[in-house]
Amino acid sequence: MTAQSAHPEPPDLAALQRRLAAFAAARNWQPYHTPKNLVAALSVEASELVEIFQWLTPEESARVMADPDTAHRVRDEVADVLAYLLQLCEVLGIDPLAALAAKIDRNEERFPAPDGP
Amino acid sequence: MTAQSAHPEPPDLAALQRRLAAFAAARNWQPYHTPKNLVAALSVEASELVEIFQWLTPEESARVMADPDTAHRVRDEVADVLAYLLQLCEVLGIDPLAALAAKIDRNEERFPAPDGP
Amino acid sequence: MTAQSAHPEPPDLAALQRRLAAFAAARNWQPYHTPKNLVAALSVEASELVEIFQWLTPEESARVMADPDTAHRVRDEVADVLAYLLQLCEVLGIDPLAALAAKIDRNEERFPAPDGP
Amino acid sequence: MTAQSAHPEPPDLAALQRRLAAFAAARNWQPYHTPKNLVAALSVEASELVEIFQWLTPEESARVMADPDTAHRVRDEVADVLAYLLQLCEVLGIDPLAALAAKIDRNEERFPAPDGP
Numbered sequence: 001m002t003a004q005s006a007h008p009e010p011p012d013l014a015a016l017q018r019r020l021a022a023f024a025a026a027r028n029w030q031p032y033h034t035p036k037n038l039v040a041a042l043s044v045e046a047s048e049l050v051e052i053f054q055w056l057t058p059e060e061s062a063r064v065m066a067d068p069d070t071a072h073r074v075r076d077e078v079a080d081v082l083a084y085l086l087q088l089c090e091v092l093g094i095d096p097l098a099a100l101a102a103k104i105d106r107n108e109e110r111f112p113a114p115d116g117p
Numbered sequence: 118m119t120a121q122s123a124h125p126e127p128p129d130l131a132a133l134q135r136r137l138a139a140f141a142a143a144r145n146w147q148p149y150h151t152p153k154n155l156v157a158a159l160s161v162e163a164s165e166l167v168e169i170f171q172w173l174t175p176e177e178s179a180r181v182m183a184d185p186d187t188a189h190r191v192r193d194e195v196a197d198v199l200a201y202l203l204q205l206c207e208v209l210g211i212d213p214l215a216a217l218a219a220k221i222d223r224n225e226e227r228f229p230a231p232d233g234p
Numbered sequence: 235m236t237a238q239s240a241h242p243e244p245p246d247l248a249a250l251q252r253r254l255a256a257f258a259a260a261r262n263w264q265p266y267h268t269p270k271n272l273v274a275a276l277s278v279e280a281s282e283l284v285e286i287f288q289w290l291t292p293e294e295s296a297r298v299m300a301d302p303d304t305a306h307r308v309r310d311e312v313a314d315v316l317a318y319l320l321q322l323c324e325v326l327g328i329d330p331l332a333a334l335a336a337k338i339d340r341n342e343e344r345f346p347a348p349d350g351p
Numbered sequence: 352m353t354a355q356s357a358h359p360e361p362p363d364l365a366a367l368q369r370r371l372a373a374f375a376a377a378r379n380w381q382p383y384h385t386p387k388n389l390v391a392a393l394s395v396e397a398s399e400l401v402e403i404f405q406w407l408t409p410e411e412s413a414r415v416m417a418d419p420d421t422a423h424r425v426r427d428e429v430a431d432v433l434a435y436l437l438q439l440c441e442v443l444g445i446d447p448l449a450a451l452a453a454k455i456d457r458n459e460e461r462f463p464a465p466d467g468p
Contacts, residue, residue: 013130026230028231034178037406039169043164046159047399058151074209092191100203103196114143154289168278245448246363253455268412276432286390287387312439313447313454315432317455334430335367336430337427338370342374348378348379
């Protein structure tokens with residue numbers, strides 16, 4: 001069996017959420033994973049993304065992925081934000097995709113498109 | 118056709134990302150959606166989650182979903198964080214699921230489980 | 235006695251810190267003012283400042299004080315950040331002015347000025 | 352003249368604000384110091400404070416200054432938050448002490464003390 005066949009399909013969100021839960025459980029990290037602590041960690045990771053962009057002009061910010069080191073850093077922080085968001089959803093019993101679908105529905109009513117239906 | 122058959126399956130991340138992109142395009146919001154602005158907005162939404170929890174004890178924080186109004190607020194902010202994260206990934210060409218899978222792989226090497234394989 | 239004579243001098247930092255401590259004590263808020271909660275509140279207020287600027291261009295951001303309502307909002311959030319910073323310093327026994335003076339000293343060594351002494 | 356006599360009094364806020372402005376000017380950093388960038392940097396530093404506390408219990412958070420290394424880190428981040436707040440006030444023409452005094456005045460009306468005057 002090759003490494004490739006071990007990952008025959010792209011990961012889905014639910015599978016990643018299960019991997020994260022197993023990862024925390026194997027290290028006995030659940031006592032630290034209160035909702036309060038997880039939202040703090042989420043906001044810290046979001047700020048680490050901000051830190052990459054804080055002194056850039058808008059134009060420079062649009063080119064961050066052209067530099068391989070910065071691109072890696074951005075992907076790494078995006079992963080951290082998503083990881084804590086999924087772990088928060090896990091401990092609170094929230095379905096993030098359903099929450100986002102509902103929010104887009106509400107926003108479509110709240111901000112009608114200029115030429116919308 | 119019933120409302121239920123119109124949404125026969127739960128939304129997937131890629132479909133929600135396309136809805137968000139279409140939503141922004143229909144309102145001509147793309148000029149505002151520089152990576153720099155989107156990470157700022159992401160961090161602001163993460164802080165709105167923190168605001169819900171800031172004065173709670175760890176125990177109270179574990180019970181936030183018991184109150185319907187607070188539960189709605191938490192789901193709403195989770196949706197906002199995910200929305201800006203997906204829009205950031207869209208403008209930067211990042212696959213959030215691949216980024217998270219790669220990060221979990223790295224973390225499994227970095228933090229070996231006590232009884233891990 | 236006139237209003238002016240009631241405030242004969244501009245407030246100093248230590249006097250404001252004492253007013254904040256008395257304000258919290260009179261309302262029995264000290265149990266909520268753990269260092270952990272105060273840093274969370276500080277970061278939430280900092281994000282409320284970011285929210286004012288998140289969709290502005292750099293040029294627009296330089297003109298925020300020209301609009302009286304926005305100017306009031308900015309001053310209000312600046313005050314909130316400073317209030318939580320002073321309350322954090324109070325509970326941790328930190329002298330914020332000494333901490334900043336020491337930091338500037340270190341930064342002057344770390345980042346020598348191009349034409350510096 | 353001894354080093355001690357060179358600093359005969361504790362630094363005041365206005366003097367530190369002038370030192371920060373001179374420091375940035377000597378390094379030609381002013382173009383980066385737009386209000387938008389400074390509020391982003393402020394929020395990043397506030398999050399670095401949160402990071403120190405994110406996994407601590409409320410009780411552990413009250414004891415952070417007992418460890419010299421952590422105490423140094425906390426003072427350092429407090430200094431960074433104050434530095435960016437003062438630089439923001441400098442570029443926007445805000446008097447932070449007056450803003451805070453006005454805010455406490457408003458809060459005293461908004462949240463009357465239980466046994467207040």
